[in-house]
Amino acid sequence: MQKIISAFILGVFILIPSVSFAHGNNESKPAILVVSFGTSLPDARQAINNLVYNVKNEFPGSEVRLAFTSNIIRRKILKEHGESIPNPSQALAQLNDEGYTHVTIVPTHMIPGEEFDEVCEVASAFGSMSGKFGFESVNVCSPFLNGVKGCESVAEILMKRFESQLKDKETGIILMGHGTPEHFANAQYLQLQLALNQRAYGRFFIGTVESAPSINDVMAELKRNPGIKKLILSPLMIVAGDHAQNDLAGKDDPDSWLNILKSNGWKNIDTYLVGLGEDKNMAHELLRKIHALNESEDSK
Ligand code: CO
Numbered sequence: 001m002q003k004i005i006s007a008f009i010l011g012v013f014i015l016i017p018s019v020s021f022a023h024g025n026n027e028s029k030p031a032i033l034v035v036s037f038g039t040s041l042p043d044a045r046q047a048i049n050n051l052v053y054n055v056k057n058e059f060p061g062s063e064v065r066l067a068f069t070s071n072i073i074r075r076k077i078l079k080e081h082g083e084s085i086p087n088p089s090q091a092l093a094q095l096n097d098e099g100y101t102h103v104t105i106v107p108t109h110m111i112p113g114e115e116f117d118e119v120c121e122v123a124s125a126f127g128s129m130s131g132k133f134g135f136e137s138v139n140v141c142s143p144f145l146n147g148v149k150g151c152e153s154v155a156e157i158l159m160k161r162f163e164s165q166l167k168d169k170e171t172g173i174i175l176m177g178h179g180t181p182e183h184f185a186n187a188q189y190l191q192l193q194l195a196l197n198q199r200a201y202g203r204f205f206i207g208t209v210e211s212a213p214s215i216n217d218v219m220a221e222l223k224r225n226p227g228i229k230k231l232i233l234s235p236l237m238i239v240a241g242d243h244a245q246n247d248l249a250g251k252d253d254p255d256s257w258l259n260i261l262k263s264n265g266w267k268n269i270d271t272y273l274v275g276l277g278e279d280k281n282m283a284h285e286l287l288r289k290i291h292a293l294n295e296s297e298d299s300k
Contacts, residue, residue, distance in 0.1 A: 038068030047277025155195035179208025
């Protein structure tokens with residue numbers, strides 16, 4: 001018990017000078033909080049790590065941290081790997097405790113759906129707090145498929161990503177987005193489809209796991225494009241996690257898109273199971289968005 005008490009007292013003495021230093025001097029301490037849904041698959045995690053690595057490199061003057069929004073995944077990682085990854089509010093409370101004053105939250109979500117709304121709620125709660133438990137500023141970057149411009153940028157990235165496959169006119173690229181059934185942000189997938197159609201008509205086919213367009217919509221669209229003889233299946237997600245491995249390309253799962261397409265007569269199917277977070281152009285787009293947000297804040 002005595003050991004615990006002395007450790008506690010020591011902790012208090014270590015903490016007090018650092019906290020009072022930051023607040024006492026009104027020193028500006030910037031931080032960037034990268035927020036992802038998360039994944040428990042170590043290989044898929046590479047996509048998130050790549051984005052964090054790029055942000056750290058681009059903003060060496062900022063403290064860069066990572067938070068996951070999925071409690072199920074956070075608890076699974078803690079249990080299986082002993083790694084504790086905070087949720088966004090824990091990460092913000094920790095940054096506040098360490099004296100950080102200006103926080104830029106960088107969601108890695110594709111659409112501004114429910115997950116993004118929840119991140120915004122946490123940000124606005126912390127942003128509205130004044131006094132020693134609040135920050136001087138809390139700003140949130142938009143997700144990738146945000147409005148027409150965001151969809152145009154991602155369409156350009158996808159054109160480069162599948163540049164070699166697009167050269168073969170018989171190849172169709174099927175992209176699996178996550179989708180959300182009850183949020184208007186789901187319409188962003190159709191906005192992206194439009195942007196892709198303008199660049200390579202009849203070559204990209206977007207579907208979603210959870211919502212519309214479905215795999216049936218994708219197959220109906222394939223019928224309208226009889227020139228397509230080969231397919232490539234790839235996730236339209238930051239991480240090639242559970243959905244990509246099982247719902248998209250699962251060989252043993254009769255309901256996987258791979259097997260649905262096979263049972264509908266498609267023979268020539270390839271998969272490209274790499275998360276968009278591993279794409280260097282997606283990382284550049286993320287950095288561009290952070291710079292744009294900082295500039296718009298500076299000009300206020
Ligand atoms: Co899901």
